[in-house]
Structure formats: C-alpha cells, structure tokens
Amino acid sequence: MSFNKVEEVFTLEEGKKVRLRGWIYNARIQGGLAFIDLRDGTGIVQVTIKKHELKHPSFDSIVDELKREASISIEGYIKKDPRAPKGVEILCESLEIIGKSEDYPIKKGVGIKFLLDHRHLYLRREKFQAILRIREKVIEAAEEWFRKNGFHLIHCPSFVLAACEGGATLFDVDYFGKTVHLTQSSQLYLEAAVFGFEKVYTIQPSFRAEKSKTRKHLTEFWHIEAEVAFATHEDIMNYEEDLVSYIVENVIDENRKDLEILGRTIEKPKRPFIRMTYAQAVELVNKSGIKMNFGEDFGAEAEKLIANSIDRPAFIMYFPKTTRAFYHMPHPDDENLTLSSDLYAPGEGEITTGGQRIHDLELLLKRLKEYNLNSEDYKWYIDLRRYGSVPHAGFGLGLERIVKWITGVNHIRNTIPFPRTPFRVYP
Structure with missing residues (x-):
C-alpha cells in the first residue's frame, strides 16, 4: 500500500486520486464541514472533509477526534482552489485515525520557558x-x-x-x-x-x-x-x-x-x-x-x-x-x-x-x-x-x-x- 507525499500533490493534475498520511497541523470544524491542514515530513496541504461526501467512516464518528497532532491517513482527490493555501486542496473520501491526540499543550501566547520545556x-x-x-x-x-x-x-x-x-x-x-x-x-x-x-x-x-x-x-x-x-x-x-x-x-x-x-x-x-x-x-x-x-x-x-x-x-x-x-x-x-x-x-x-x-x-x-x-x-x-x-x-x-x-x-x-x-x- 503506497502513499503520496504532500509535496507531490502540488505537481499533480486536478482530479488525481491520492493517499496521504501524517499529522493534523490545524483543524477547523464548521457544522458538517472540516478543514484540516495535514502535515507530513515534506509539507502541509489542506484537506477538506464534507459530511455527506465522506464514505468511511461516518463524519459524526470521527469529528471529535480531529484534534491537532492526531495522526491520520486519508484518501481523496486533488482540487485546484485559489482560496486554499497554495491553491490546492484534497477532497477527502475516506479517513482513518492512526493515533489519537490529547488536547495539544502548545497554544498561542505561551512563554519561552514553556516552549523549551515542550x-x-x-x-x-x-x-x-x-x-x-x-x-x-x-x-x-x-x-x-x-x-x-x-x-x-x-x-x-x-x-x-x-x-x-x-x-x-x-x-x-x-x-x-x-x-x-x-x-x-x-x-x-x-x-x-x-x-x-x-x-x-x-x-x-x-x-x-x-x-x-x-x-x-x-x-x-x-x-x-x-x-x-x-x-x-x-x-x-x-x-x-x-x-x-x-x-x-x-x-x-x-x-x-x-x-x-x-x-x-x-x-x-x-x-x-x-x-x-x-x-x-x-x-x-x-x-x-x-x-x-x-x-x-x-x-x-x-x-x-x-x-x-x-x-x-x-x-x-x-x-x-x-x-x-x-x-x-x-x-x-x-x-x-x-x-x-x-x-x-x-x-x-x-x-x-x-x-x-x-x-x-x-x-x-x-x-x-x-x-x-x-x-x-x-x-x-x-x-x-x-x-x-x-x-x-x-x-x-x-x-x-x-x-x-x-x-x-x-x-x-x-x-x-x-x-x-x-x-x-x-x-
């Protein structure tokens, strides 16, 4: 089972099916819509999850697990969108939680000592x-x-x-x-x-x-x-x-x-x-x-x-x-x-x-x-x-x-x- 690297997706044509795995760098949930910044060792890409288009698993069963630094794998296809970071997003069809994440301790405004301790x-x-x-x-x-x-x-x-x-x-x-x-x-x-x-x-x-x-x-x-x-x-x-x-x-x-x-x-x-x-x-x-x-x-x-x-x-x-x-x-x-x-x-x-x-x-x-x-x-x-x-x-x-x-x-x-x-x- 092979996976694409994030840096690859910016060179592929629209509609191309891809499989990615990595960590959630950021997640924004808006009703039945989730925007995830997926990070791997090569870069970050936006993954868009629509409740009624996610084939597996159900949106409601995983939405609470879409926390920062949770590790996931996804399948979807490339869509060119100027509103997305770098003009590309992945429309997600299936998603697997590999490793859950607790509430991430590093937040905006923390001090230098806290960052060094973490x-x-x-x-x-x-x-x-x-x-x-x-x-x-x-x-x-x-x-x-x-x-x-x-x-x-x-x-x-x-x-x-x-x-x-x-x-x-x-x-x-x-x-x-x-x-x-x-x-x-x-x-x-x-x-x-x-x-x-x-x-x-x-x-x-x-x-x-x-x-x-x-x-x-x-x-x-x-x-x-x-x-x-x-x-x-x-x-x-x-x-x-x-x-x-x-x-x-x-x-x-x-x-x-x-x-x-x-x-x-x-x-x-x-x-x-x-x-x-x-x-x-x-x-x-x-x-x-x-x-x-x-x-x-x-x-x-x-x-x-x-x-x-x-x-x-x-x-x-x-x-x-x-x-x-x-x-x-x-x-x-x-x-x-x-x-x-x-x-x-x-x-x-x-x-x-x-x-x-x-x-x-x-x-x-x-x-x-x-x-x-x-x-x-x-x-x-x-x-x-x-x-x-x-x-x-x-x-x-x-x-x-x-x-x-x-x-x-x-x-x-x-x-x-x-x-x-x-x-x-x-x-």
Whole structure:
C-alpha cells in the first residue's frame, strides 16, 4: 500500500486520486464541514472533509477526534482552489485515525520557558522544521566542499586531558576515578592528523562551560573544524571564505522554500571578504563611542557594532596574544600579535576563528610556559613538533552560529533541536 507525499500533490493534475498520511497541523470544524491542514515530513496541504461526501467512516464518528497532532491517513482527490493555501486542496473520501491526540499543550501566547520545556513537541512546528532543514543543508554543503577540496574526515575524542581553549571553560568528568574533560575543540587532534593526511576536517560537538546568558552561546555546540599542512594564515582565510560562500550559496539555491517559510531574504556573500586588522576594528569601536582598550577581546556591544557596519563577511586579523590561546603563531613583525583572525558575518558577528599554528618546538614550549600550562599535559601535542613539523593552519566554524546568520533567528537556541545552556538540560 503506497502513499503520496504532500509535496507531490502540488505537481499533480486536478482530479488525481491520492493517499496521504501524517499529522493534523490545524483543524477547523464548521457544522458538517472540516478543514484540516495535514502535515507530513515534506509539507502541509489542506484537506477538506464534507459530511455527506465522506464514505468511511461516518463524519459524526470521527469529528471529535480531529484534534491537532492526531495522526491520520486519508484518501481523496486533488482540487485546484485559489482560496486554499497554495491553491490546492484534497477532497477527502475516506479517513482513518492512526493515533489519537490529547488536547495539544502548545497554544498561542505561551512563554519561552514553556516552549523549551515542550521542545519534544515544538520540533513539529513548520518554521522550526525549516530551520533544521537549513541546518542539515549547511552540514551537507560543508561536507561536500571538504570532499571537493581534498579534505579527509577525522573523528576526534570527546574525553580529553588537556585544555584547548583555556581551563576556565572546561567541563570536568569523573572517568573511572580520574578527572578528565569534555573537549572544547578537536583542533589539537586534527593537527596530529595533518602530518598524515595534509588536509583534515571534523564535524562534531564541542563543550564550553561558559555561564554566558547571551543569544549566541551554547554549552554544547557543533563544530566544523579543519586543519591544513603547509598552510599559512592567509591560506586558511581563503579556505574559510570559500567554504562559507559555498554553504550560503547552496542554502539559497536549494532551500528556497524553507527561507520563504521563515520570511528570510539573504544574498550570496559578496567577495572578496573584507580584511581589517584588530587595531582597525578597535579604532572603529572607539570612534563609535564604545570604550575599548587595545589588548581586550570584543564584547557583545562592540561585536554588534562591527557586524552592523559591514556589507559582507569580514575577517578581523592579528589579535593580541593576550586574547588568544597558546598555540597561535606570533606575527613576524610583532610578537605580541598573532597570525589569527575571526570571521564576522554582517548583522550577526563572529562565526569562525582561525589562524596559523606554532610549528616550532622551542617556541611552543616557550608559549606553554608563558601561559602557565603544564607541558606534561601536552606531551603528545609537543611531540608533533619533533618529527618533521611543518607550517600549518586551521579554523573552527560554529555550526549553530552560521545557521543563526543564514536563518535570521533571534536566538541561537532556535538553531539546534535540543539546546544545552547553563540553565537548561531538559528535555
């Protein structure tokens, strides 16, 4: 017994017999007439049930069961009607209730906490599904770009001993009586892999114990990370620009329907991306009336100002080492600066961080000492510099951050099915 998909019915001729199954997204009962918005995994279509035209079962026997999110199957035929959503409706001849639904708890006007508590049901909303389909496309496009450009997929561990981005944001885990951490980034392990594969990437979760109650922070997020052997800081920025452009272009070309559902208009990124130095960005912030000292990282207000001042993605380059982790290569003209950059999306803010890594053994040991890090914890990482080390560079792209930018949603928690924040681990 075969069923049509909702997306099919809009391409079929009037009078065509169809069989559909799915869930009631909305139901309106008017005497002996019922209008149902039937949802499946491909879309929503209006189903019209007329009491005297329903062959099986009787209208009166099922009308009280036509509740939101009840699962049903129907048979009927297509009718073109400009009054119906998208100009098509299904005139129902028979209907079966597959699974009854209680009174649906999510109603208009409920608060954010209620919606988050009922996230398992919120997944059924049309707009949220559009966001998650775009998220899926971002991953698909990224993987496609990596394959086309000769990158190899490497899976990295989630339990680690050493910090990658600073000890203050580590989650500690009791690992059979020993304290280990959840990974903040797969970068160090990807660096190990470049000496065998040259170009590597991963897409997997990272964890940051940051008590940041902002619209762009999660404690568990998905990280698109890459490392390249024989690459410079300039090389890695070029890779980032190409990848981000490829992702956005793919979403625009292939997720038009989802962008329409969200009411989102986004243009393909203008190229080349802007390149400004950290010093220039600090000057811009101060000229705009936000006080910022050289050597500080950009706060939320400064980040927003920069993001709103650009018409295309922009790299902010050469951050001071006081704002960066130990592994960043010093700038050749000023050892207090690093060959690193953040990529800002217009109207959004930082979506990637990247740069050239220290490949010299003595310099790496010096930096570990400067940062008061125990070299024993990084023994294997240091070892990479003993056996044919080469210049290399990499970056990390926050999946949820690029999805937030593309979709235009106001909070990062709306870019992931089940968000984890300092205040939420349920459901």
